[in-house]
Amino acid sequence: MTRTSHRTRIYETLRLRLLRGEVGPQARxxxxxxxxxxxxxxxxxxxxxxxxVSEGYLESTSRGFALPNLSPERIAEVFVLRRLLEPYAxxxxxxxxxxxxxxxxxxxxxxxxxxxxxxxxxxxGSEAFRNAWLGAVRNGExxxxxxRHSGQVQSVRFATLPDPDARRTIIAGLKALLDAIAAQDxxxxxxxxxxxxxxxxxxxxxxxxxx
Numbered sequence: 001m002t003r004t005s006h007r008t009r010i011y012e013t014l015r016l017r018l019l020r021g022e023v024g025p026q027a028r029x030x031x032x033x034x035x036x037x038x039x040x041x042x043x044x045x046x047x048x049x050x051x052x053v054s055e056g057y058l059e060s061t062s063r064g065f066a067l068p069n070l071s072p073e074r075i076a077e078v079f080v081l082r083r084l085l086e087p088y089a090x091x092x093x094x095x096x097x098x099x100x101x102x103x104x105x106x107x108x109x110x111x112x113x114x115x116x117x118x119x120x121x122x123x124x125g126s127e128a129f130r131n132a133w134l135g136a137v138r139n140g141e142x143x144x145x146x147x148r149h150s151g152q153v154q155s156v157r158f159a160t161l162p163d164p165d166a167r168r169t170i171i172a173g174l175k176a177l178l179d180a181i182a183a184q185d186x187x188x189x190x191x192x193x194x195x196x197x198x199x200x201x202x203x204x205x206x207x208x209x210x211x
Contacts, residue, residue: 006044011051018057019150021127025158028064056148070155078152079201083194085146090193091186093136102182104132109174119161129174156204166203173199
């Protein structure tokens, strides 16, 4: 296998871990550790990590690579982009979704609903739901633009998910969104996603402002 092939495989593996929320805010991705795990040299790992940095998924630190440490100002800016992109994207999903897409969204929602006080399980379920509807966005450029903001989404979720009220709001929002997508009601799905993002921003600011 060529170095380019190794880099592509490593990039896709790491990107999937990031999108699934498997890399927490305190985690550090270290090139020689990943190289040993995947049985390759450090160079293709380094190249894959740098590609993820260039796309906004990671940032380089003195101790390895990590989720972006976003300032409040940058998080606010990404919320603006999410409000512009995601309502349109989910309306397209309501139009184009398959039964398999709906099954994947239901499976993620079921995991989140069954999680109770298990924040890690709730996070896995909510990320699975998000990845399922994003996977149903047929416009690859639009899907990629949204996914590149996954670091912001992860930062907000890690901050807000320990709050039981935030988890209840998320469950209600995901269920309503799934119902609209299942009914192929694009305008309602768009409105619900906009409200969902506003609620996420409100919850984030409320928690960040606590003493």
